[in-house]
Amino acid sequence: MNRDEVQGKTDQVKGKLKQAAGDLTDDERLHDEGVADEVRGNVQEGFGRSRRKVGEAIEDLGDRIKR
Numbered sequence: 001m002n003r004d005e006v007q008g009k010t011d012q013v014k015g016k017l018k019q020a021a022g023d024l025t026d027d028e029r030l031h032d033e034g035v036a037d038e039v040r041g042n043v044q045e046g047f048g049r050s051r052r053k054v055g056e057a058i059e060d061l062g063d064r065i066k067r
Helices: 003-025 028-066
Strands: none
Touching: 003 028
């Protein structure tokens, strides 16, 4: 996993915690912040995963060219 994937997972967890806290305290704003954090985490994790896959594909291509 790369830094973007880890940060994305962290934001997802943070968002879920905010949502739960917002639900417990009936704080709609906190709940909505949690939803936004979770979405941002999903996007960042997806970006990191894509970046890693591209890097792996480039490495594989480099290995094939060396042969």
